[in-house]
Amino acid sequence: MRLVSVELQGFRGFPTRQEVQLDADVVIVSGKNGTGKTSLFDAILWAITGTLSRLGEDHDPVSLYSRTGEVSVSLITTRDGRDRIRIFRRLSSGDQVLRVECDGDSFSGPLGEAKVIELFWPDAQFSSAPRESLARAFTQAVYLQQDLVRAFIESHDARTRRGVISELIGVGRVAELQRRLEQERASWSRATTELTKSRDALQARLSRTQSALGSLNATSEASEDVDADWRAWWNRTVSASASVPAPEVGPEHPRAAATVERAVNELRSLRDRQLGRSVMAGLALQSAAKMSDIESLEARLETLTAYVTEAEADRSLAARELDDAQAALSNERRELAGLADRDEQTAAFAKLGLSQLGERCPVCGQEYDRNEAIRRLTGLVEEAGVPPREADNSAVVSGTKKLEAAEHVLRTREAERRELQARVQSAQIDRARWLRTLEELGVSVEPASDLEARLSALALDTPGTEVEALITAGQAIGLRLARQFEASQRTELTRQRANLENDLTPIVEDLERREAAYAQATAAIEILRDHSAELLISQLSEIEPTLQRIYSRIDPHPSFREAKLVLEPHRTRGGISAAVVDVLEGVSSAEPAKILSSSQLNVLAASIFLALNLSMEAIPLQLAMLDDPLQSLDDLNLLGLVDVLRRVRDVRQLLISTHDSAFADLLSRKLRPSRGGNPTVVLEVSAWGRQGPVIHQRIVEPDSKALFLVAG
Amino acid sequence: MTDPAQLLTPSQLLGAVSSTLVGAGFRQVTQTKGARPPDILLFEDTFAIVAVGVFESCERLIREWSNCQGWLVETVSSHVSKAEAKAWDGYLVLLTTAVASDFEQLALEQIARDTSHTRKLVASGDRLRTLSDVDAALAPFLPVVSTLQQSNPEAILDDVRRLLRVHGVRPLTSDAIVAAFVNQENMVEAIFKSDRAGL
Numbered sequence: 001m002r003l004v005s006v007e008l009q010g011f012r013g014f015p016t017r018q019e020v021q022l023d024a025d026v027v028i029v030s031g032k033n034g035t036g037k038t039s040l041f042d043a044i045l046w047a048i049t050g051t052l053s054r055l056g057e058d059h060d061p062v063s064l065y066s067r068t069g070e071v072s073v074s075l076i077t078t079r080d081g082r083d084r085i086r087i088f089r090r091l092s093s094g095d096q097v098l099r100v101e102c103d104g105d106s107f108s109g110p111l112g113e114a115k116v117i118e119l120f121w122p123d124a125q126f127s128s129a130p131r132e133s134l135a136r137a138f139t140q141a142v143y144l145q146q147d148l149v150r151a152f153i154e155s156h157d158a159r160t161r162r163g164v165i166s167e168l169i170g171v172g173r174v175a176e177l178q179r180r181l182e183q184e185r186a187s188w189s190r191a192t193t194e195l196t197k198s199r200d201a202l203q204a205r206l207s208r209t210q211s212a213l214g215s216l217n218a219t220s221e222a223s224e225d226v227d228a229d230w231r232a233w234w235n236r237t238v239s240a241s242a243s244v245p246a247p248e249v250g251p252e253h254p255r256a257a258a259t260v261e262r263a264v265n266e267l268r269s270l271r272d273r274q275l276g277r278s279v280m281a282g283l284a285l286q287s288a289a290k291m292s293d294i295e296s297l298e299a300r301l302e303t304l305t306a307y308v309t310e311a312e313a314d315r316s317l318a319a320r321e322l323d324d325a326q327a328a329l330s331n332e333r334r335e336l337a338g339l340a341d342r343d344e345q346t347a348a349f350a351k352l353g354l355s356q357l358g359e360r361c362p363v364c365g366q367e368y369d370r371n372e373a374i375r376r377l378t379g380l381v382e383e384a385g386v387p388p389r390e391a392d393n394s395a396v397v398s399g400t401k402k403l404e405a406a407e408h409v410l411r412t413r414e415a416e417r418r419e420l421q422a423r424v425q426s427a428q429i430d431r432a433r434w435l436r437t438l439e440e441l442g443v444s445v446e447p448a449s450d451l452e453a454r455l456s457a458l459a460l461d462t463p464g465t466e467v468e469a470l471i472t473a474g475q476a477i478g479l480r481l482a483r484q485f486e487a488s489q490r491t492e493l494t495r496q497r498a499n500l501e502n503d504l505t506p507i508v509e510d511l512e513r514r515e516a517a518y519a520q521a522t523a524a525i526e527i528l529r530d531h532s533a534e535l536l537i538s539q540l541s542e543i544e545p546t547l548q549r550i551y552s553r554i555d556p557h558p559s560f561r562e563a564k565l566v567l568e569p570h571r572t573r574g575g576i577s578a579a580v581v582d583v584l585e586g587v588s589s590a591e592p593a594k595i596l597s598s599s600q601l602n603v604l605a606a607s608i609f610l611a612l613n614l615s616m617e618a619i620p621l622q623l624a625m626l627d628d629p630l631q632s633l634d635d636l637n638l639l640g641l642v643d644v645l646r647r648v649r650d651v652r653q654l655l656i657s658t659h660d661s662a663f664a665d666l667l668s669r670k671l672r673p674s675r676g677g678n679p680t681v682v683l684e685v686s687a688w689g690r691q692g693p694v695i696h697q698r699i700v701e702p703d704s705k706a707l708f709l710v711a712g
Numbered sequence: 713m714t715d716p717a718q719l720l721t722p723s724q725l726l727g728a729v730s731s732t733l734v735g736a737g738f739r740q741v742t743q744t745k746g747a748r749p750p751d752i753l754l755f756e757d758t759f760a761i762v763a764v765g766v767f768e769s770c771e772r773l774i775r776e777w778s779n780c781q782g783w784l785v786e787t788v789s790s791h792v793s794k795a796e797a798k799a800w801d802g803y804l805v806l807l808t809t810a811v812a813s814d815f816e817q818l819a820l821e822q823i824a825r826d827t828s829h830t831r832k833l834v835a836s837g838d839r840l841r842t843l844s845d846v847d848a849a850l851a852p853f854l855p856v857v858s859t860l861q862q863s864n865p866e867a868i869l870d871d872v873r874r875l876l877r878v879h880g881v882r883p884l885t886s887d888a889i890v891a892a893f894v895n896q897e898n899m900v901e902a903i904f905k906s907d908r909a910g911l
Contacts, residue, residue, distance in 0.1 A: 170868030177893045188900040517904040527879045538871045617867035643852040669797040674758045708791045709741040709756045
């Protein structure tokens with residue numbers, strides 16, 4: 001990719017619109033200081049990256065003389081000599097607008113920025129700050145800025161230099177490869193785990209199948225033998241038992257064994273029934289004798305019931321008599337109590353009277369016989385002191401005894417009756433059961449005279465040998481059917497085992513290879529992680545010869561005639577330093593500023609810049625921009641630099657500015673085109689005014705012929 | 713002190729110079745107007761005319777270099793008009809395998825710094841022991857890069873391949889990883905397939 005033209009308006013030294021043609025192998029911009037040369041170079045930088053970090057993050061590139069207060073730059077490049085790419089960037093009131101036209105499409109905004117990165121520095125997409133990465137790549141390896149010629153060797157520290165070169169050689173791409181490989185390895189592992197589960201499931205099924213096979217007998221059964229016996233047995237069985245229907249399936253059917261089993265069970269039931277009837281009849285016979293006892297028990301129960309009734313009546317009578325006696329006793333006691341109270345009251349009155357006796361009666365006042373009164377009153381007091389007689393409770397006592405006796409008799413008789421009732425109930429239950437047994441046996445109670453004979457006959461009726469033989473034969477047929485089934489099962493399991501092994505083998509092989517791939521991916525990741533410095537060393541080893549060729553051609557120092565980039569002190573964590581070497585004396589220094597003069601340092605810096613420019617295969621724009629590289633170089637160094645540039649033009653489009661007209665002339669001579677080759681253009685910036693610079697374009701003519709001394 | 717037996721002979725020097733410059737696209741000029749000094753070769757390409765002189769000693773080089781330059785200037789002027797830019801593109805390469813004394817070294821440096829008429833490139837003694845030293849002396853006439861390098865954003869991936877192989881990864885595997893990465897395909901699957909292909 002190379003530059004074709006740039007149109008700028010309002011950009012720094014270009015207040016008005018100007019278009020500058022750049023479609024040449026070499027463009028030499030010549031003009032005095034302050035005429036806009038650097039502005040032209042910066043415009044190209046700004047169009048691509050959107051920034052001019054050299055001038056500060058907040059720098060506004062708008063020209064003070066811009067009529068619109070806006071800045072716009074339109075840069076056209078060409079790819080492979082055919083496809084044109086146009087980048088249009090405008091800044092207005094702090095807002096930046098970008099449009100990229102490429103391959104017939106137009107991209108704006110973030111898509112435009114992404115497109116710029118894709119076109120001019122694809123590796124930037126792997127950076128955390130792609131636009132900054134693009135700007136760094138451009139200013140480190142494409143555009144050697146006038147103010148920052150020695151920035152790489154003086155302003156940056158060793159770690160920063162390492163970062164710059166790492167970025168330029170594409171470490172970001174390697175980091176992306178490693179990151180993606182780690183992600184894909186993780187996904188692969190998950191998929192392998194799922195496949196492992198499938199394998200394990202198949203292996204488990206295989207194990208079960210093998211285990212089932214191992215548990216089967218090796219004996220097989222010929223189906224035709226079973227057929228004949230099957231038919232014969234069923235004929236006999238159906239004849240022997242009405243409850244066994246004819247089979248609906250043949251011996252080969254899956255339900256054959258179950259059908260035989262049901263028939264055998266029916267035969268067993270038949271046998272058991274027959275046997276059961278016999279036993280039942282025997283038991284019923286044994287119980288028959290006891291059935292007649294129940295009537296006498298019931299008669300006795302009636303008698304006892306009558307006794308109980310009588311005892312209850314006696315008890316009731318005794319109770320009534322006792323109640324009467326208790327009532328009479330109570331009355332008597334009340335009467336006696338009343339008499340006693342009266343006596344006490346009389347005695348109290350008598351005492352009172354005794355105490356109050358005087359010559360006359362205290363009540364009526366008459367004269368009375370006081371001694372007689374005293375004698376009576378004293379008699380009353382003495383009578384009250386005599387304890388009253390007890391009431392006669394003999395009737396109650398005898399009544400109580402009588403009642404107790406009656407109750408005793410009643411309880412005794414009730415107990416007897418309960419016991420007899422229980423016996424009667426038990427006998428009734430036995431009888432009911434016995435009657436049901438007879439009913440089950442189909443035996444009528446009447447006539448009772450021959451009941452025992454009939455029961456005896458039934459008890460002797462046991463199951464015949466035919467049923468037993470059928471049962472045994474049925475079991476044998478069942479066994480043969482089981483063997484036949486096992487044989488077919490063995491065949492099926494063998495088939496299943498073969499299928500499972502066929503299914504399992506490729507899975508096992510696949511898993512082995514998957515695990516091998518995983519291991520190799522792991523190895524690759526570890527190598528990338530642990531040996532990434534070797535990539536840097538490898539790239540440095542490719543850059544160094546170019547650096548050495550360039551530096552030695554300019555040859556700034558009489559002793560330190562070699563330059564190199566050194567990775568030190570630690571390969572994984574160290575930085576990169578620019579070093580100069582005196583090969584003859586075996587002396588080197590990683591601090592060239594202490595050895596080289598300012599001019600010589602400029603040469604070293606320019607050499608490193610050109611070496612990076614020529615070595616960075618990842619940069620699509622094959623361009624080297626040098627803004628006034630004169631920088632106090634002496635004549636010899638200048639000639640050496642120009643000779644280098646002459647060779648660089650073979651592989652790069654060159655854009656060089658200089659304030660020195662003599663140097664411009666030298667460049668135009670030395671970098672003149674060959675006949676039929678791409679042109680060399682000189683842009684002479686003659687003056688600068690508020691309308692911008694005045695630029696004259698001059699095409700440098702080639703020699704009239706290629707060779708003058710060589711004949712033909 | 714360098715063993716004289718190990719020094720390149722003048723013939724070897726001249727042969728190496730001729731081979732190098734012709735390999736870089738120069739044509740050797742065999743016939744010129746006027747007598748040519750001995751042990752001087754003349755070459756021309758599109759942009760430059762180069763005379764290369766080989767001297768037995770530093771003393772002789774110091775004594776005779778100006779004659780060589782005079783001859784070169786006259787040759788160029790007799791063939792190339794002053795209006796042509798090539799008239800100012802003459803180079804004089806002065807070589808001697810002799811080791812310069814300090815005094816001679818100063819003189820040689822002065823010759824190299826003399827930019828009048830032609831540009832002089834001087835190499836002597838310990839800087840001219842091997843054939844690659846001859847190339848170094850002729851560096852300004854050779855390409856800066858050995859091959860024209862096309863833009864190749866994935867050049868670093870070639871180094872990744874090499875790195876993996878150096879540390880024991882099979883070539884099929886390393887190729888598969890890088891190819892899959894470039895083509896946005898699954899790299900582990902590519903390893904898997906490469907294993908199958910390699911079986």
